[in-house]
Amino acid sequence: MTTDDSILPGQRLRGRGADSNRRGRFERQTLAAHHDGWEIEEEARLVRTEVRLERPRSAITYNRSPDLPFDRSINPYRGCEHGCIYCYARPSHAFLNLSPGLDFETRLIARPGIADVLDAELRRRAYKVAPIAIGTNTDPYQPIDRDHGIMRQVLEVLSAFRHPVWITTRGTTIERDIDLIAAMAADGLAAVSVSVTTLDETLARKMEPRAPSPKRRLQMIRALASAGIPVRVQVSPLIPALTDHELEAVMAAGAEAGATYANSIPLRLPLEVAELFRQWIEATFPDRAARVMGRVRELHGGRDYDPEFGKRMTGQGLWADLIHRRADVSRKRLGLGSGLPPLRSDLFVAPPKAGDQLTLF
Template identity: 55%
Template sequence: MLPPRNPDETLKARGADTRPANRFDRLSTEREHDGWDIPEETGLLRTEVTEERPRSIIARNRSPDVPFDRSINPYRGCEHGCIYCFARPSHAFWGMSPGLDFETRITAKTHTAELLAAEIARPSYRVAPIAFGTNTDPYQPIEAKRAIMPALWRVLLDWNHPASLVTRGQTVLRDLPLLADMASRQLLHAGVSITTLDADLARAMEPRAPTPATRLRMIRELAGAGVPVRVMVAPVIPVLTEPEIERILTAAREAGATHASTIPLRLPLEVAPLFRDWLHRHRSDAAAHVMNRIQAMRGGKDNDSRFGHRMRGEGIEAELMLQRFRLAKKRLGYSEVTPKLDCSRFAPPPAPGQQLALF
């Protein structure tokens, strides 16, 4: 059971409602009335951003069911506040709650461009696409002020280094000239996540993420600039968003998406109780139905973390969902082949004053 909301905090546009202890906490705390009748001072819970200068910026990954082996996440935590976010449990490693802390206590990594340039300049480095947005969104709201991403794109452009991007943050359009330049060299493809076309549901479920209409506009502008765009119908939530699979694919195709992917809802570790709590607060009439359908795809449990199963689910429910997705994708003319990124151009940028080669 989750702890009650702190009555001294006023929440505005937050996904979680409380701060459950993380799985590493040895102690738990409970609020107790002090016996005084003096009202406590209340205040709006605001986002806190701290800075960190990491020693490296490229994270390595050996998971057998993801299509990349390296990624960059400029931020830890995500202000979008999506209640189902599989990255929430990562906050526990830093002694914070995967609940409200995940969406209100954000860490911004500094000097990332310098770190990236140094890491890919090492003689031992072997080029392969770097994935952005694999854990938390690099274009979450605070990126509008922090502007970490443009410098990273410039480093990749200088070195002709390929990359992929997953986002739902509209600040990505600020960097459209850089992304278009990357795409013109076959160095980039982008994914835009659309969970629902229902603005009210999106506002409750993804409180600080752009509206569905804005995300369709993002697809349209990225595609118009020559960036290959994949619509990510993910996560698909049984009962709540599953009926929209075909509508989302249709709208995204009309906006210019050429590729599509999907993943059924995952509820790892602390995410499951947070999502259950959200259901009872926002969709209490459907809560039992939603969880029964989720468990039907996860072997009777809230989650199945096994490689090869976590991204697909299993059983009749999962197979029917995937068949619907595949049929709609084929009918709408989505490509089955993801654009191949060009690793052959990778090379150090010319030194200051160095003459460029003619051929």
């Protein structure tokens, strides 16, 4: 059931996280859907996924955040079909004049050609190598990558340059690229984080409607680890009064599957995500919605979200301290490392281009 008039009455949101398509924070006008009086077939009422193509001008995005262990990233796609209701990347769709709600998970943008742009950027004389993170905004292995294959093209470039890369995903398509990632990992050039928010299959389907099931993600960890790839199980976001009690269980399941690192980040609700998540929790879990949101505000200094560096990724207060202590104890008990596996940057070299004259010495 929708919560506003941005969706047509009777329109079906099967397998979607958000039930609203309110405009983003930069829009001056609010759009409302109006029925034209014509009855349409039931299947036509489904909100379907659209994919547009973008010709990228740049591949690497740089950041100066002191909260992040990397200063550069690559985003092969904009928007994410997984539809996770809590996704902190939803507000990025507002920069495209699209809604962080349904548009974020149904109106996607693929960036074919980004591998060629990346090749050119890595060849610049001024470029200084450091690990590139992929999957820090939207998932590079979301379902549409099966058709577009952009992530493999990016990995082929990074492999040719012997460039270090951290990958974060919950998409099973990564198993297609195990050959590339494993070869890079053998040289200390690649590591993977797999996000597992809950072991409860029913809750996962409600919260992450088009993401692989928790059981399937653990199978991904096992496949990656068996290939010699360092894997971190990422228990994120940890949602108070909803998934926080599973912290130790998820870490243990990840360790049993072969993960050697683990971390957890409390729920973050920046900008439009706060309202979307509040609508979802009130509709899905009305009996505990007030408790969840109360604990979220406690975690962020009385607000739905505190964007201040040093607090936004860790939270603050008694509950945040307790969570971090529990994570530390669990890691120690399971023999898991924290943070990210260290990667090598000293192997970086630009491969010869077609037509280049090879050196004799």
